[in-house]
Amino acid sequence: MKALITGISGFVGSHMAEFLLQKGVEVYGTIRHRSRMNHIQHLLDDIHLVECELRDPFSVETLIEDAKPDLIFHLAAQSFVPTSWNSPIDTIHNNVAGEVNIFEAIRRLGIDCKIQLACSSEEYGHVNPDEVPIKETNPIRPLSPYAISKVAQEYLGYQYFKSYGLKTVMTRTFNHTGPRRGENFVTSNFAKQIADIEKGKKDPVIHVGNLQAKRDFTDVRDVVRAYWLALEKGVVGETYNIASGTCYTIEEVLHKLLSYSKVQITVEEDPARLRPSDVEILLGDYSKFHQQTGWKPEIPFEQTMEDLLQYWRSQP
Numbered sequence: 001m002k003a004l005i006t007g008i009s010g011f012v013g014s015h016m017a018e019f020l021l022q023k024g025v026e027v028y029g030t031i032r033h034r035s036r037m038n039h040i041q042h043l044l045d046d047i048h049l050v051e052c053e054l055r056d057p058f059s060v061e062t063l064i065e066d067a068k069p070d071l072i073f074h075l076a077a078q079s080f081v082p083t084s085w086n087s088p089i090d091t092i093h094n095n096v097a098g099e100v101n102i103f104e105a106i107r108r109l110g111i112d113c114k115i116q117l118a119c120s121s122e123e124y125g126h127v128n129p130d131e132v133p134i135k136e137t138n139p140i141r142p143l144s145p146y147a148i149s150k151v152a153q154e155y156l157g158y159q160y161f162k163s164y165g166l167k168t169v170m171t172r173t174f175n176h177t178g179p180r181r182g183e184n185f186v187t188s189n190f191a192k193q194i195a196d197i198e199k200g201k202k203d204p205v206i207h208v209g210n211l212q213a214k215r216d217f218t219d220v221r222d223v224v225r226a227y228w229l230a231l232e233k234g235v236v237g238e239t240y241n242i243a244s245g246t247c248y249t250i251e252e253v254l255h256k257l258l259s260y261s262k263v264q265i266t267v268e269e270d271p272a273r274l275r276p277s278d279v280e281i282l283l284g285d286y287s288k289f290h291q292q293t294g295w296k297p298e299i300p301f302e303q304t305m306e307d308l309l310q311y312w313r314s315q316p
């Protein structure tokens, strides 16, 4: 069996590759000329890397024709919410055009494959207090250009399923983290600041944004297992929440991370970290996915946070 991972050198892509290799799957992955390879350095002998610009239809058609995958995990995206305010068109173009190019290549070449689409809980956006835990049937009220790009990705997945029979499965994944998480994202950012303070590379002050937001975190290693099950047991054309079913304020996350360190650290708000609009609460109900696939998260949040901090401590 052959699987293609778009964005294989990224955070989730590298974990997905490790998971698939353990399953004995032949792994293809896309990189761009400026991709950093540090997350997949240890896998280079075992995977096929293809340089591909997903925004370029010719590049994508060549990729799909050469790889002829049975499974596609479409993980490549501009995924940082604040960047989507600074460059909204780029986020929408990157995330939406890239996916359409994949769908068009599959359709034109007549490739028979299943496609997992990494959609997002950000699509829910504004959530009323009486709407948690969030089910797939909740209203979509997106609050960022990134969220809009994910709504478009998801509905395109549905439309290509209905119009052309493409075997798409959409996963609305809530926040996820773990070793290799990009340093912009909150858990990694805080963990890296703590590790830098411990190493004496930074003054003992941790800079933070909105600590009142509530988020539902799942370990990335549970998430890639969910993506595999989404294609193995999920129903094509359907959308599933992937979540832990528990949420914490960002303040609680901060204090959890701080409790793993012996150094004395002062907390300071950095106004540049506040957003034009922030999703107040994301707390997911994953029962639809559980009923279909049997999946449930296995790695406790505390373990994820300790592993993340250890990851940053081990970085040069």
Ligand SMILES: C[C@H]1O[C@H](OP(=O)(O)OP(=O)(O)OC[C@H]2O[C@@H](n3cnc4c(=O)[nH]c(N)nc43)[C@H](O)[C@@H]2O)[C@@H](O)[C@@H](O)C1=O
Binding pocket: 079, 080, 081, 119, 120, 121, 122, 173, 174, 175, 176, 184, 185, 186, 187, 189, 207, 208, 209, 210, 211, 213, 214, 215, 250, 273, 275, 278, 279
């Ligand atoms: C599901 C969804 O999950 C992620 O989107 P996100 O929730 O925006 O993730 P984040 O880690 O940037 O922020 C989480 C919360 O934490 C608050 N926050 C406080 N202080 C800082 C801070 O210093 N840095 C950051 N980044 N956030 C901070 C921030 O305001 C927000 O309320 C992406 O994977 C996205 O791709 C995705 O799909």
